[in-house]
Amino acid sequence: MNTVNYLGLLRLLAPETVLTITGLIVLFFDAGVMRRQSIPRRQQVAAFLLSAGAMLAIGWSRHYSLADPNSTSMLVIDPLTQLMKQVILFLTIFTALVSLESKFTPHVGEYFALLALATLGMMFLVSSVDLLMLFVSLELTSLSLYILTAFQKDKLESSEAALKYFLLGGVSAAFLLFGMSWVYGLTGETNLIRIAGQLRDRATDPVLLAAMVMMLIGLGFKIAAAPFHLWAPDVYQGAPTPSAALIASGSKVAGFFVLARMTLAGLAGAEGSGVWNGFAPGWVPVLAVLAVLSMTLGNLAAIAQTRVKRLLAYSAIAHAGYMLPALMAHNTMGTIALLYYVTTYALTMVGAFGVVAVVEQQTGSDAYDAFTGLSRRSPALAVCLLVFLLSLAGLPPFAGFFAKFYVFTAAASASTRSLGLLWLVILALAMSVVSLYYYLQLLKQAFAVDPPAGAKIIRPLPATLFTLVFLALLVLLLGALPHLLVNKLQAALVVSGL
């Protein structure tokens, strides 16, 4: 009668279970015990509870039993998924600590519980190998993120951003689901591995190509690749800064991982070719179009921005463009490069948003002018900002340099035919130079321009400052010793075989 082993399932999904319970405890504790306390106190307690739960989940995710890789289950638990879950959980902890600074809502428990739920969705997203499971976890993530975007009720921008995010997200989810339904119609399977087996000898079926484009539209929205990027600037700017940090970091990691799983595992054999003068239909040329558009549009539009959160949004679009060539290489080296890039990028982005959150809270604005003379008003913050922005620009010795280096070498050496994806690498290098301009503009404002008369000293909370310094050191460490993460990724990839 009952073939599902629930106890085994709960044991396999212990990190997720722990996180669910954490979310419930945070909500219950805040609504019950902490009801009469001041908001900063409630924030501290909620952030502590969430971080403790996430740490427990991280600890638990290290002990797992390897499920049968050939099984046709809905979820896969292997070293790689566990590693990515740990990354996402760490990103959530950093987001929670950065949230301490901002005072945008009296609904503290709900905010932190939703952070836990969004993280839960991302963790399931990383594990899922089934179209249905994948869609459900994507929706769990997205719905939580929509609410997190709308959390600043006294700001009209926040509601507007959430509505845009919700409507566009709904449309993109419809595309994804429609594409999935066609794939199911073609193969009669929802498991990605089995789908790949079914599709092996009909990779150029026009129905498959249409379905593939629709699924890539849905996932392209999630990673904010042009031309599906229009929500990103508005959402990053309108959302409360800590929510934007999670959207830019954890959601990005999960989005890229699921895109990699979908293309590398589910659509294996339908790659096509993206080499210059040798295009063949498949998902690689589609991603090539997205990459070219994202890099060009993201970098050029970022030059014209005057608000820092908008700048980070356009730079996020550009970074999505840099990451796609690693996926297009569709080999182990490319996957390692992609995961290294997205991990270090997410850490950097949480840090950058953390700095913006502090400045925004204390000056009331995230315009360039608010950062004028930051090095005089808060030297520690300014140095953190320097590290994060230079890492985003891809300068050594920061993590961003090796991230770009790995991606570009993986893409350049992917195919020996007609110099492979070298054309894309050349474009990406040129665009990286463009990106240096707008990062340095902001840094010039922070370091070279004198603070205006009467500008207040900016004092971040000790916990926030500690988080930001820790993140900056982490970015420096991963830039100086990239093999720490790369070796882990490599070992995990060998076992999981993605």
Added chain:
Amino acid sequence: MSTEQHPYIFLAVFLAVAVVFPLIPIALAWLWAQTFSPAKPGPDKNSTYECGLVSRGEVWIRFRPEYYLYAILFLVFDVETIFLLPFAVAFLKLPVGACVAMMGFLLLLLEGLLWAWQKGVLHWK
């Protein structure tokens, strides 16, 4: 032209049928009108008919938003019942894990209700 060579021929056939099928009754109705009902236009006949008659008086009524909160809370009990009944029927045959999973599910719903209660949603203003 066999279906093996052209697997999508059915789609073309369906498309053609879908276009022709509604055209036949329209054409028949037009022929009928030509013979049996000559045109007699008038103000009532020419007025636009859309979703009923033109309403009289104020159409904007107040609708209290509390109803929607109750509707959402009703979902807690709604979903609970759907799962509780099969759970109760199969209770004796269930393994421990299934009971734990079900209790977790009930906890989720219960906390939703408690949270709404604490937020004062159940208090009719």
